[in-house]
Amino acid sequence: MKTFSFRTSEDSISFKDYSELKKYGLPEICFTGRSNVGKSSLINAITNRKSLASTSNKPGHTRKIFFYNISRKFMLVDLPGYGYAQVSKRKIEEISQLVFLYLTKRTYLKKVYILIDSRHGFKESDINFLEFIKSNNITYQIVFTKTDKVSHKEREKLIQGIQFHKLIKNNNPFFTSSKTKLGIKDIKKQIINILSENG
Ligand SMILES: Nc1nc2c(ncn2[C@@H]2O[C@H](COP(=O)(O)OP(=O)(O)OP(=O)(O)O)[C@@H](O)[C@H]2O)c(=O)[nH]1
Ligand SMILES: [Mg+2]
Known part of the structure; x- marks a missing residue:
């Protein structure tokens, strides 16, 4: 298996138009994920x-x-959040x-991580987004964020929710915290695997 350092020396490059x-x-x-879910922090x-x-x-920060660019090997991409009403139509x-x-x-694009705030679980905008991702056959994985803010019991409830919801059944979500660094190593390991599979 190839190993990559997740260091970046360059600053970000940003775009507001697809063209x-x-x-x-x-x-x-x-x-990706709702505004304020913790994408940039992750x-x-x-x-x-x-x-x-x-x-x-303040939600809606990344627009x-x-x-x-990570070690000139791959790109990590931060998308603007969805589900934020406080900006103009x-x-x-x-x-x-x-x-x-x-x-x-x-x-x-090799993988889309869909972030869900552990405190709030799945909102309607997440379900709509998941439906869009699935209908376009985009490879995705769920990542629960801010687990440092929830109890063990609340976490169990989230897991049960996953079992029951047909959209995300068998998705093996990550449980993470950018504060305590829980789950960060696991995501990095998976990214290395994805990159190895893609040559
Ligand atoms: N306690 C805790 N706070 C977090 C964690 N991740 C993010 N936050 C906080 O949540 C807020 C939003 O984090 P961002 O990383 O800016 O969220 P975002 O998804 O990029 O937000 P937008 O760019 O607005 O879509 C900030 O105040 C972060 O400090 C976490 O794991 N634990
Ligand atoms: Mg952001």
């Missing part, structure tokens, strides 16, 4: 950087697609279009 998106010729792994935890990806407690449409085109057209 501007560069072709890097490198495999891409992307993170990228920081994976790359072991405090503020590579800009984070905020463009951000690419992080036009802005939501622009962002949705960008995310839609990226997810459906990008041939370099």
Whole structure:
């Protein structure tokens, strides 16, 4: 198995229009989910950087697609969050279009991690998004975030929810915390496997 360091020396490159998106010729792994779920924080935890990806407690912070070149081997991609109502309708449409085109057209995309806040579980916007992902045959995996904020009991409840919901049955979700670093090593291991499988 090949090993990769998850270091990045360069800063991010961001795009707000699909037509501007560069072709890097490198495999891409992307993170998506509702606004404020912890996408940018997870990228920081994976790359072991405090503020590579800009984070905020204000939902709707990331409004463009951000690419992080990791050791010139692959790209980690931070997508704008969905399910956030506090931006204008036009802005939501622009962002949705960008995310839609990226997810459906990008041939370099190898995996989509869908993040779910452990405190809130699946919301209607998550279910709609999952339906879209499944109907487009996009490879995805569920990642529960902010597990440091929930009790063991609440975590068990989340697991039971997964068993029962047909959309995510057998998806083997990750349980993570960008604060305690729970599950970060496991995601990194899986990314290395995906990259090995893709040559
Ligand atoms: N306790 C705790 N807080 C977290 C964790 N991950 C993220 N947060 C906090 O949650 C807030 C949102 O985190 P972001 O990483 O900016 O979330 P995002 O999904 O990128 O948000 P948008 O860019 O707005 O879509 C910030 O205040 C983070 O500090 C975690 O694992 N544990
Ligand atoms: Mg963000």
